[in-house]
Amino acid sequence: MSKNKCIFLDRDGTINVYKKLLSNSEDLKLERKASDAIKLINKSGYLCIVVSNQPVVARNLCTLEEAWQINERLKELLDEKGAYLDDIFICPHHPDRGYPEENKKYKIKCDCRKPAIGMIEEAVKKYNIDLEQSYIIGDTTIDIKTGKSCGIKTVLVKTGLAGGDELYDVKPDYISDNLYDAAKLILEENNIWT
Structure with missing residues (x-):
């Protein structure tokens, strides 16, 4: 059976x-041309x-159910524009403990929190993904480090934090102004005309 190729996307930024x-679905607003980018994909x-x-x-700013409501709102906003996501994987954990308001159940070191590659591995199993043909697009060095850790090509976008988190000393394979330009770059590189 032939494997699928995937463009993994970070969400926020x-x-x-x-x-x-x-932490509230009402605060969710799409980046400019994000729905057009996803339609291309x-x-x-x-x-x-x-x-x-x-x-x-983990910080107890919302429940896991409320976090999924934000994702449902994201799907609705994209659907209104004729775009869709094949799936969403989230990591609700955070390793730093000791805050009075934290949700201790999720204050753990895990294998899914980027730059760990647990979410990517889960997607690979579920969708039979060929990582050699896949990409990740994100706005932080965390996203780029995640891609490097699992051997996929990386695109840093200049929206959101635009790599300004500076948590990891990693260089993306490509830099694009936004998600739309990143999607076009990937598709043109692979002779898929937009």
């Missing part, structure tokens, strides 16, 4: 406008899968 610790033969750290759950 890549698809939707960056808002530190987004939808037509391209690539899967479009979100992999997103959501420490708001």
